[in-house]
Amino acid sequence: MKKLITAILFLLPVSVFAAGGGTTYPNEPANIDLTDKTSLQNGAKLYVNYCLGCHSMEYVRYSRIAQDLELTEEQTVNNLILGDRQFGDTMDKSMNGELAKKWFGVDPLDLSLVARVRGEDWVYNYLRSFYVDPSRPFGVNNTVFPEVGMPHVLADLQGLQAKSDALLSVEEQIAEAKAVLNDSEASDQAIAEAEEKQHKAEAEMAKLAAEGQMFVQIKEGQMTAEEYDENIRDLTAFMAYTANPVKLESKRMGVWVLMFLFVLLILAYFLKKEFWKDVH
Ligand code: HEC
Incomplete structure (x- = not known):
C-alpha cells in the first residue's frame, strides 16, 4: 500500500505537467478495444x-493476466514468463535500477x-513518434516526448523515420514566431504578425499530423506502417488494461450488483411486512 501511494505521488507531477504541456503531435486516437482478447494477448x-x-x-x-486475458497457465508460462519468474509473481523488470x-x-x-x-492516446502516439536525431545519445528523439531518454526499442519492427521537410519548415515558422513573441522590444505590429504566423503554423502542424505527413521513412522495418500501428494499438490496449484491470470485469460485476440489489429489495419488502404486521 505504501508503495502504491509513493508511486501515485511520484506520478502526480507528471500528469500535471502532461496536462499543461499543450497538444503534442501526432495526436491520433488510439481506438483500443478492451473486449478484444486477441489484441490484449498480443499486447x-x-x-x-x-x-x-x-x-x-x-x-x-x-x-491475473492469464485469468483476465483467458490464457492457460501453460500458455502464460511459455509465452509471457521469461527467466526464472513464477506464475504467481508480479512483473518485475530484469534491469537493475542503479545500472x-x-x-x-x-x-x-x-x-x-x-x-x-x-x-491511452498519448501512449499510442508516443510509441509511433520516434525519429532519427543524431544529437541525442541514442540517435533518436520523439515529437510527443521531446528529448526523451528512451532508445527506440521497436526500431527493428517500425524501421526508422525522420522529420519530413514540411514538418521542419512548420517548426521553423513556429520558432521564428516564438522568438518575436518573447522579445520584449518587439513592436505591437510585429507581435500581431508573429501571433498570426504562429496560429497559421500550428494549424498547418495539425494538418500534417492528421494526414500522416510528419515523418518520412528512411529505413524499412519488419512491419508495414499499418501493421506497426496495429501492434502498437494492441500494446497500448494491454497497458490500458493494466492501468485499470477492473474495467474488464466491471460489466460482469454490474449484473451481479443488480441481482444482489434485487434480492435485497425482496428481503426488505418482507421485512417491512413483518414489522408492520403488529402495528395494524
Ligand atoms: C532500454 C530500456 C528501455 C526499454 C526496453 C523501454 N523503455 Fe520506455 N523508457 C525508458 C527510459 C529510460 C524512459 C525515461 C525517458 C525519460 O524520462 O527521458 C522511458 C520512458 C517511457 C515512457 C514514458 C513514461 C512517462 O510517463 O514519462 C513510456 C510510456 C515508455 N517508456 C514505454 C515503453 C514501452 C511501451 C516499451 C516497450 C515497447 C519501452 N518503454 C521499452 C527506457 C526503456
Missing part, C-alpha cells in the same frame, strides 16, 4: 518481449498505470 507478448527489460509492472501478476540510472540518466518508470496517467 502482453509485445510488452514482455520489448519493454519488461526496463519497465516493471509492479502491480500486475502473471496469474539503468547510469545508462539512461533515469530509472525507467513502472508502467502499470502509465495509460491512466498519460492517457
Whole structure:
C-alpha cells in the first residue's frame, strides 16, 4: 500500500505537467478495444518481449493476466514468463535500477498505470513518434516526448523515420514566431504578425499530423506502417488494461450488483411486512 501511494505521488507531477504541456503531435486516437482478447494477448507478448527489460509492472501478476486475458497457465508460462519468474509473481523488470540510472540518466518508470496517467492516446502516439536525431545519445528523439531518454526499442519492427521537410519548415515558422513573441522590444505590429504566423503554423502542424505527413521513412522495418500501428494499438490496449484491470470485469460485476440489489429489495419488502404486521 505504501508503495502504491509513493508511486501515485511520484506520478502526480507528471500528469500535471502532461496536462499543461499543450497538444503534442501526432495526436491520433488510439481506438483500443478492451473486449478484444486477441489484441490484449498480443499486447502482453509485445510488452514482455520489448519493454519488461526496463519497465516493471509492479502491480500486475502473471496469474491475473492469464485469468483476465483467458490464457492457460501453460500458455502464460511459455509465452509471457521469461527467466526464472513464477506464475504467481508480479512483473518485475530484469534491469537493475542503479545500472539503468547510469545508462539512461533515469530509472525507467513502472508502467502499470502509465495509460491512466498519460492517457491511452498519448501512449499510442508516443510509441509511433520516434525519429532519427543524431544529437541525442541514442540517435533518436520523439515529437510527443521531446528529448526523451528512451532508445527506440521497436526500431527493428517500425524501421526508422525522420522529420519530413514540411514538418521542419512548420517548426521553423513556429520558432521564428516564438522568438518575436518573447522579445520584449518587439513592436505591437510585429507581435500581431508573429501571433498570426504562429496560429497559421500550428494549424498547418495539425494538418500534417492528421494526414500522416510528419515523418518520412528512411529505413524499412519488419512491419508495414499499418501493421506497426496495429501492434502498437494492441500494446497500448494491454497497458490500458493494466492501468485499470477492473474495467474488464466491471460489466460482469454490474449484473451481479443488480441481482444482489434485487434480492435485497425482496428481503426488505418482507421485512417491512413483518414489522408492520403488529402495528395494524
Ligand atoms: C532500454 C530500456 C528501455 C526499454 C526496453 C523501454 N523503455 Fe520506455 N523508457 C525508458 C527510459 C529510460 C524512459 C525515461 C525517458 C525519460 O524520462 O527521458 C522511458 C520512458 C517511457 C515512457 C514514458 C513514461 C512517462 O510517463 O514519462 C513510456 C510510456 C515508455 N517508456 C514505454 C515503453 C514501452 C511501451 C516499451 C516497450 C515497447 C519501452 N518503454 C521499452 C527506457 C526503456
